[in-house]
Amino acid sequence: MSERYRNLGDVIADERFSGVDLALRRGRHIGLDDVEDFAFLQDTRHLLRDFYDGYGWQLEFADEGLFFLVPLNDSLGRSQLSENAMLVGQACLLLHLDRASTRDAGWVTRAQVLEHLGAVLGEEELGARLTGTKKRRETRRIDLVHQKLGGALRELHRLGFVVVKGERVQLRQALVRFADPVRGDGDWRRRLEDLVLRGYVVLPGEPDLDPELDDAWSEAEE
Amino acid sequence: MSTPTSPDPTHLFATLERSEAGLSLDHKDLCVLVALSVHIEGQGLASVSEDALRDVFERTWQHVEPAALNVRKAATERIEKLRNQRLLNRLAASRYAAESDYALSTLAMAIVRFFHEDERLTRESLDVLTRTLEAELVQALQALREVSADEVDARVLQPMRVSVSTLLGGIANRQQGLDRQQEELRDEVTERLGGTNEAAMEAATALLEGMTNTLAELTQVLMRDCARLQEVVDQIAQTASALDREDVGAAAADVGDKLHRVEGWGQSRLDTWTEYHEHVHRHIRMVVSLDPNRALSHGLRELMRHGPRWSLAACKPERWRGLREVVHRRPPVRVRRELRQREELPEEEAAPVEGRVEQAVRTALAQGPTTYLALARDLLPDTPPSARHRMLGELARQLSLQGIVEHPRDRSWHPLDAVEVHDWRVAPGGEDA
Numbered sequence: 057m058s059e060r061y062r063n064l065g066d067v068i069a070d071e072r073f074s075g076v077d078l079a080l081r082r083g084r085h086i087g088l089d090d091v092e093d094f095a096f097l098q099d100t101r102h103l104l105r106d107f108y109d110g111y112g113w114q115l116e117f118a119d120e121g122l123f124f125l126v127p128l129n130d131s132l133g134r135s136q137l138s139e140n141a142m143l144v145g146q147a148c149l150l151l152h153l154d155r156a157s158t159r160d161a162g163w164v165t166r167a168q169v170l171e172h173l174g175a176v177l178g179e180e181e182l183g184a185r186l187t188g189t190k191k192r193r194e195t196r197r198i199d200l201v202h203q204k205l206g207g208a209l210r211e212l213h214r215l216g217f218v219v220v221k222g223e224r225v226q227l228r229q230a231l232v233r234f235a236d237p238v239r240g241d242g243d244w245r246r247r248l249e250d251l252v253l254r255g256y257v258v259l260p261g262e263p264d265l266d267p268e269l270d271d272a273w274s275e276a277e278e
Numbered sequence: 279m280s281t282p283t284s285p286d287p288t289h290l291f292a293t294l295e296r297s298e299a300g301l302s303l304d305h306k307d308l309c310v311l312v313a314l315s316v317h318i319e320g321q322g323l324a325s326v327s328e329d330a331l332r333d334v335f336e337r338t339w340q341h342v343e344p345a346a347l348n349v350r351k352a353a354t355e356r357i358e359k360l361r362n363q364r365l366l367n368r369l370a371a372s373r374y375a376a377e378s379d380y381a382l383s384t385l386a387m388a389i390v391r392f393f394h395e396d397e398r399l400t401r402e403s404l405d406v407l408t409r410t411l412e413a414e415l416v417q418a419l420q421a422l423r424e425v426s427a428d429e430v431d432a433r434v435l436q437p438m439r440v441s442v443s444t445l446l447g448g449i450a451n452r453q454q455g456l457d458r459q460q461e462e463l464r465d466e467v468t469e470r471l472g473g474t475n476e477a478a479m480e481a482a483t484a485l486l487e488g489m490t491n492t493l494a495e496l497t498q499v500l501m502r503d504c505a506r507l508q509e510v511v512d513q514i515a516q517t518a519s520a521l522d523r524e525d526v527g528a529a530a531a532d533v534g535d536k537l538h539r540v541e542g543w544g545q546s547r548l549d550t551w552t553e554y555h556e557h558v559h560r561h562i563r564m565v566v567s568l569d570p571n572r573a574l575s576h577g578l579r580e581l582m583r584h585g586p587r588w589s590l591a592a593c594k595p596e597r598w599r600g601l602r603e604v605v606h607r608r609p610p611v612r613v614r615r616e617l618r619q620r621e622e623l624p625e626e627e628a629a630p631v632e633g634r635v636e637q638a639v640r641t642a643l644a645q646g647p648t649t650y651l652a653l654a655r656d657l658l659p660d661t662p663p664s665a666r667h668r669m670l671g672e673l674a675r676q677l678s679l680q681g682i683v684e685h686p687r688d689r690s691w692h693p694l695d696a697v698e699v700h701d702w703r704v705a706p707g708g709e710d711a
Contacts, residue, residue, distance in 0.1 A: 083592035133594030238577035
């Protein structure tokens, strides 16, 4: 524990607390890229863990260098990433693991993300999954596919998984969360069940993050 | 320090569009240009004769297309192509040149320099260049202080515009060379990262460290040397100001700007490289810990294709709220009367207006044709202001009921106290008559 923070009062009195607390409550992942916030959380994690326990939230630290809050009950609201954000997030992680993404220090283009999704799922399936319909006329509408991709990327940006700047997307360390069900040697089904039980993962049925709210937040943050 | 204003590129766009300028070169054209450049420089010439040009071409063609049958025809076509693209200039025959000579254009020389010369900025070359630059600047400063006004142009301005600019250009060229080297190095690092063994990772790391050290060292030297050079430039600018030589001051400002750019290059490249360096290190750590044998990537692809839909749990973001203090206000008093009741006039007021108008219309029509305007003028003085509009409306209604209204094609407006009305001619014989 840091000498600077002897108790929770010291932590809350720090000027960085309000910003970090708000970011975590909004579902943001704070990683090594957020140098100052990450350092603050590293110094105060033992005290903040108790603080968030009171709300029924768990302050999680991943080995890859990542802090985030896991809602263990519904006392302050719980939600889940949208289906599109999940799909795009997994594609972004695959790109992140690919050595080619190091060429530009983790910056890729939207087209590359879409291309990678297409390579994994196939063009038809990609269109169907992103647009949420099997009608060919819809799935082949490039503008609609790009619109859905943009919405998913905005959601991922707000939660700290990527940084979107125009056509360019910076892949961040937080994307490793999308690897949770396939980590280790075990069967991913069992691992998924375990993650659901622990509250890290939600299976379909619960409402997604409100897309309108998402847009409003993006604008506010800009 | 003055900042040079950027020229408006739209004029250039228009010129380029008008002239349909464009470049189309393949590697064979580039080989011819490089061979020609080497020949001209090697012979110490400014231009070459057509025979020499064809000779250079044929020798080049033996390397780039050994199976070619008609080299002469190819030479004619390629030379024409280079001329059309302003890469090769045909010099007019003169008294001194019996037949036309050919020379490379500045554009061609720049292209050759880009591909052929591979000068990179090193500690040694930077030392030599900055020392020479300092000597030139100090000499220009001394000359400015000592020589007469007539000699300033030759002894101060020319060296500053030519020698100093050339030396700074030399540094900038070498910086671009180092930029290219970084690009190549990034490709090499990416290639090495493909290997899963430790040696490949170590090799990638060594490449990164090497360039980081080079850049850090160069940035340090650039900062130190540029600060020293800037001091001399400032002294030149001050002396020029004292002597009232604006042209020398402008030349000093120009050199200062170039120095700034040269210095800024170091820091910006170091920052970019540092970001890249950190990212690659993080990538190596992540891949080693997470996906050393690519099993995770494979599993994730399978999950995306065939697995169930799943989502990461997230905190539910609350809507934005304005955190203002609560102010208790009295609830507003409700208006209980219905809107319709407020709009309608009380019965006791409405009845006399309607009755009076009906009677007046009946009386007037009994005497023969009348007009709307005449009746309105008769009734208006006895009507309270609040009932005027109602009276006029009622008058129109009663006239249309009791008489036959004639509509002339052109009707004019007539002022009537505070309102304006159309005049109607009304004859007896309506529905209620």
